[in-house]
Amino acid sequence: MAMKIGTGEFKERIEKGIHNSFMRGAVAGAQERLRTRRLEAAKELGNWEEWRALGEEIRKHTLENLDYYLWQLSENVAKRGGHVFFAQTAEEANEYIRDVVVKKNAKKIVKSKSMVTEEIHLNPVLEAAGCEVIETDLGEYILQIDDHDPPSHIVAPALHKNKEQIRDVFKAKLDYKKTEKPEELALHARHTLRQAYLTADVGITGCNFAIAESGSITLVTNEGNADLVTALPKTQITVMGMERIVPTFEEMEVLVSLLTRSAVGQKLTSYITVLTGPRNQGEVDGPEEFHLVIVDNGRANILGTEFQSVLQCIRCAACVNVCPVYRHIGGHSYGSIYSGPIGAVLSPLLGGYDDYKELPYASTLCAACTEACPVKIPLHDLLHKHRQAIVEREGKAPISERLAMKAFGLGAASSAIYKLGSKMAPSAMNPFTVNNRISNGPGPLKAWTEIREFPAPGKERFRDWFHNRQKGDHQS
Amino acid sequence: MTAGIIHHRDKFLQTIAKKLGREQRTTGVTRPRWKHLPQWSVFKGYSQEDLVEAFKSQCSRIHTDVVETTTDQLAATLKQVVAGYGGGPVVTWDDPRFAEYGLSPLLHEEWPSEKIDVHVWNASIGQKNIEFAEKANVGITFSDITLAESGTVVLFSSGGKGRTVSFLPQTYVAIVPKSTIVPRMTQAAVFIHKQIEKGEQIPSCINFITGPSNSADIEMNLVVGVHGPIKATYIIVKDR
Numbered sequence: 014m015a016m017k018i019g020t021g022e023f024k025e026r027i028e029k030g031i032h033n034s035f036m037r038g039a040v041a042g043a044q045e046r047l048r049t050r051r052l053e054a055a056k057e058l059g060n061w062e063e064w065r066a067l068g069e070e071i072r073k074h075t076l077e078n079l080d081y082y083l084w085q086l087s088e089n090v091a092k093r094g095g096h097v098f099f100a101q102t103a104e105e106a107n108e109y110i111r112d113v114v115v116k117k118n119a120k121k122i123v124k125s126k127s128m129v130t131e132e133i134h135l136n137p138v139l140e141a142a143g144c145e146v147i148e149t150d151l152g153e154y155i156l157q158i159d160d161h162d163p164p165s166h167i168v169a170p171a172l173h174k175n176k177e178q179i180r181d182v183f184k185a186k187l188d189y190k191k192t193e194k195p196e197e198l199a200l201h202a203r204h205t206l207r208q209a210y211l212t213a214d215v216g217i218t219g220c221n222f223a224i225a226e227s228g229s230i231t232l233v234t235n236e237g238n239a240d241l242v243t244a245l246p247k248t249q250i251t252v253m254g255m256e257r258i259v260p261t262f263e264e265m266e267v268l269v270s271l272l273t274r275s276a277v278g279q280k281l282t283s284y285i286t287v288l289t290g291p292r293n294q295g296e297v298d299g300p301e302e303f304h305l306v307i308v309d310n311g312r313a314n315i316l317g318t319e320f321q322s323v324l325q326c327i328r329c330a331a332c333v334n335v336c337p338v339y340r341h342i343g344g345h346s347y348g349s350i351y352s353g354p355i356g357a358v359l360s361p362l363l364g365g366y367d368d369y370k371e372l373p374y375a376s377t378l379c380a381a382c383t384e385a386c387p388v389k390i391p392l393h394d395l396l397h398k399h400r401q402a403i404v405e406r407e408g409k410a411p412i413s414e415r416l417a418m419k420a421f422g423l424g425a426a427s428s429a430i431y432k433l434g435s436k437m438a439p440s441a442m443n444p445f446t447v448n449n450r451i452s453n454g455p456g457p458l459k460a461w462t463e464i465r466e467f468p469a470p471g472k473e474r475f476r477d478w479f480h481n482r483q484k485g486d487h488q489s
Numbered sequence: 490m491t492a493g494i495i496h497h498r499d500k501f502l503q504t505i506a507k508k509l510g511r512e513q514r515t516t517g518v519t520r521p522r523w524k525h526l527p528q529w530s531v532f533k534g535y536s537q538e539d540l541v542e543a544f545k546s547q548c549s550r551i552h553t554d555v556v557e558t559t560t561d562q563l564a565a566t567l568k569q570v571v572a573g574y575g576g577g578p579v580v581t582w583d584d585p586r587f588a589e590y591g592l593s594p595l596l597h598e599e600w601p602s603e604k605i606d607v608h609v610w611n612a613s614i615g616q617k618n619i620e621f622a623e624k625a626n627v628g629i630t631f632s633d634i635t636l637a638e639s640g641t642v643v644l645f646s647s648g649g650k651g652r653t654v655s656f657l658p659q660t661y662v663a664i665v666p667k668s669t670i671v672p673r674m675t676q677a678a679v680f681i682h683k684q685i686e687k688g689e690q691i692p693s694c695i696n697f698i699t700g701p702s703n704s705a706d707i708e709m710n711l712v713v714g715v716h717g718p719i720k721a722t723y724i725i726v727k728d729r
Contacts, residue, residue: 039708039709042709043709046709058527058531060527060530063525063527064525064527064528066524066525067523067524067525067526067527067528070521070523070524070525071523074520074521077509078514078518079505079509080502080503080505080506080509080513080514080515081514081515081516081517081518082518083501083502083505084498084502084514084515087495087498088495090493090495091492091493091494091495092490092492092493093490093493093693094490094491094492094493095493096493096494096495096496097493097494097495097496097498098496098497099495099496099497099498099500099501099502100497101497101500101501101504105497109496149716150706151704151706151707151715152704152706155706155707169705169706169709170706171706171707172709175708176707176708176710179707195707195708195710195712196712198707199704199707199712199714199715200714202715203714203715203716206716207623207716210716211619211623226682226685227681227685227691229691235702235703235704235705235715236702236703236704236715236716236717237656237702237715237716237717238715238716240652240656240696240716240717241653241656241657241716241717243694244652244653244656244694245619245653255501255505260520261520261682261685262678262679262681262682262685263675263678263679263682264520265678266528266674266675266677266678267528267675269674270528270673270674277705279699280547280638280639280640280699281636281639281641281674281697281699282699283551283698283699283700283701283702283703283717284696284697284698284699284702284717285641285696285697285699286694286695286696286697287694287695287697288693288694288695289691289692289693289694289695290493290693291693292693292694293647293648293693294490295612295647295648296612296646296647296648296651296693297610297612297615297616297618297619297648297651298618298619298651298652298653299646299652299693299694303493307501309501309504313504313505313508314508316505316508316509317508317509317510
């Protein structure tokens, strides 16, 4: 599956994440900051719940009429001279884009950050066609020059790297001689990338929101890279997941307001750009040719199911920024470009349970994600539904859970065995217990205690304690 | 304009309709009246003066300098701001408002006489505009609509109003007539939506620009000035 990152098993990936102490610190810090900024931005509005309700209503209506709005969008793009390609699979999308690029005899391509092009694995296809592909979002650029290190956060892709590591990558891969100061690193990237924009043949972007009524696409950045990617090369190709659409400018505005606040706590990011077709006659900058590629790649199969609401997502990562599990294991552990709670719901739907059956279990079902979501996707409910589907329909519960449940099933099957088991627990666990904590547990406890301690079983069972307490009550 | 080509639409949309459990729709869908409209309560009842104050206060949060002036003083103010950024080369839109606001002598006489290169966007010389903008120290445009809540200038592109004037130069100056200030993005969106409803052609590029370019991609440290301008100033013209 193209959206897959890394090769190790889920457990190995987690282990790697948990032992990367810089990454864990960086993730915790970033979560804290982004979460606080989001809450402040919401508080400043005063009626955030109304905004969320509106966001949800818009997204639900749009999904329920998705065929209509995509029809309208494509008509309007074509009216303005743009070409539209509907791609049911990643392969179809990549093939079309490669054909356009080859026909243009393009050698250099600049890209602005796009999750969907990561999902369909576009870059290798273009590179195989002999093109140099340059990511222009600073975070994506850092990852790209570091031998295509995968992104670990939807909004801040290079979050897992510290500035010293970035400096070393710049020194190894670019002609960089300065320090690890972020300003110096960014300035160097500015100069290098400026030349790339000016000499590229094709610019490729993602799409935050397409606008059906006008055939426009909306791009949201702080760096302004999407603007140069679309203003300078002669050909522009925009790739969008088919659900990333709104009816009119009025809804685009509301969702952008929700997106920028939820993602980074800003009222608006520095650059929100709405592009309609190629440049008009008599204009100097902007592309001569515009292609919009609308990608299904498994999304239609989600429509009409109990998971439909996941397509409401506007990719703000607010859920990622509050997730206690993401905080500890980091983005790479999810094995998908979509990490955090949204990734745990979406990856199994797009990539299948064979690869992603563990992800719905990478959650405490604490519902912080659901509460944070600006378009009210019931994320923790959907995670729970996945677990039900995995167990009931697929019979594919992860092995560790299967064993634990089997053991519990045996132990709890008769009250005599259960009583014996709970009575024996303190002494059975004794060899593993230090100061009333188990830090190196056996069997099913192993996975848990590798990460943290587990309280040792009480010397007195709850049943006994309750029994004694009741006796005590009678006495008084 | 030649219409573009649409590939593989029918099967794609039919699949969607089928999954939604109904026939495909190409007409007959109207937007519902949304139950909540919180966007209209932002700065409700604010006077134009109130909006100016809100706009200024937001600018302090987006690394953008604000200068207030009048039409009479605009040329002098602009000259000062550009000097503060280290002078030319300067690139501007070809926009009748520069003449209306009395800036022609500055652009065409004063600055050239002081050996400050000025390039006014000129579509007929094509690519040379971009070469000039790329080397320019300051890019200057007017704001078409201005958003108080977010501190945003909205730019509508056209033949004379090149997209890259606000992106390629080292620094960016936007002239903001007070009358262009509205509460928030909502009002700008409605303005554009109405144009579309009337069948008018909207600009090929609409920029909502909020301060200079920035990034927090390295250890969440904010770096101001990444791909676009490193610094930005808004000049509010109080009497227009």
